[in-house]
Amino acid sequence: MSTLMLQAQSVSRFFGGLKAVEDVSVDLHRDELHAVIGTNGAGKSTLINLLSGELPLSAGRVSLMGEDITHWRQPKRARAGLGRSYQRNTIFTPFTVRENCRLSAQARWPRAWNWWQPASRCALSNTAAEEALQRAGLGDVAERVAGTLSHGQKRQLEIAMCLAGAPKVLLLDEPLAGMGAEETERMLALLGELKRDHAILLVEHDMDAVFRVADRITVMVNGRVIASDAPEAIRQHPEVRAAYLGDSVGAGHGH
Numbered sequence: 137m138s139t140l141m142l143q144a145q146s147v148s149r150f151f152g153g154l155k156a157v158e159d160v161s162v163d164l165h166r167d168e169l170h171a172v173i174g175t176n177g178a179g180k181s182t183l184i185n186l187l188s189g190e191l192p193l194s195a196g197r198v199s200l201m202g203e204d205i206t207h208w209r210q211p212k213r214a215r216a217g218l219g220r221s222y223q224r225n226t227i228f229t230p231f232t233v234r235e236n237c238r239l240s241a242q243a244r245w246p247r248a249w250n251w252w253q254p255a256s257r258c259a260l261s262n263t264a265a266e267e268a269l270q271r272a273g274l275g276d277v278a279e280r281v282a283g284t285l286s287h288g289q290k291r292q293l294e295i296a297m298c299l300a301g302a303p304k305v306l307l308l309d310e311p312l313a314g315m316g317a318e319e320t321e322r323m324l325a326l327l328g329e330l331k332r333d334h335a336i337l338l339v340e341h342d343m344d345a346v347f348r349v350a351d352r353i354t355v356m357v358n359g360r361v362i363a364s365d366a367p368e369a370i371r372q373h374p375e376v377r378a379a380y381l382g383d384s385v386g387a388g389h390g391h
């Protein structure tokens with residue numbers, strides 16, 4: 137039995153009269169990758185912001201491992217195990233890969249290091265940083281200045297920085313954006329590996345990748361969920377095909 141880690145129940149977010157997210161419910165289980173797809177402006181990033189705590193909800197409830205976290209702000213949610221990556225780059229480009237991971241780990245354990253000690257002495261965050269960069273496949277480039285990494289490696293670093301906070305749930309906003317075929321394969325392998333001990337929500341536009349890696353797919357249109365099911369059922373879903381997939385994902389094919 138997979139464990140329910142994060143649950144959003146009928147969450148909504150309105151910007152004035154705009155219903156960016158309306159009455160959306162999603163469950164994230166450990167050992168499961170739950171993809172959220174939808175056209176531009178469907179509300180996917182807003183949903184991630186509601187789950188991560190960056191935006192307050194207009195309505196609804198969010199719980200993490202059974203605990204109501206609806207009114208928790210982002211840092212508290214992060215410390216409780218909610219990690220997220222961003223569409224925008226959050227890397228400190230003049231710093232090395234290892235330093236970037238350490239900074240993220242230190243943000244997770246603010247009391248674990250003393251201001252009068254060099255941050256590098258902090259064993260807890262150093263260990264977490266080291267594990268994270270190894271896990272994300274960046275062990276060989278740990279001393280490289282982050283700004284010199286390839287686009288794909290930078291996205292891996294974003295994941296590593298997220299992992300450095302020791303999350304139990306990963307909210308990933310378009311980690312495959314702008315990647316070439318080889319980089320995509322590497323990232324998909326990483327996601328497949330990470331889902332074994334994390335619950336993952338993936339927002340992604342690359343449909344081939346989504347259908348390969350997702351265990352469940354939720355489809356949003358204009359802020360609302362029109363379908364949430366296993367990939368094969370989504371592929372066949374008439375409303376989804378009409379509203380979103382069109383001919384891009386033919387029944388029974390990957391395209």
Ligand SMILES: Nc1ncnc2c1ncn2[C@@H]1O[C@H](COP(=O)(O)OP(=O)(O)OP(=O)(O)O)[C@@H](O)[C@H]1O
Binds near residue numbers: 151177180182
């Ligand atoms: N801070 C904000 N203030 C006002 N409107 C916003 C705000 N953030 C998002 N919106 C609007 O909410 C709607 C949903 O946006 P959102 O970015 O969540 O969509 P998305 O599905 O992530 O799109 P994309 O795939 O292009 O990233 C859009 O109409 C957007 O313009």
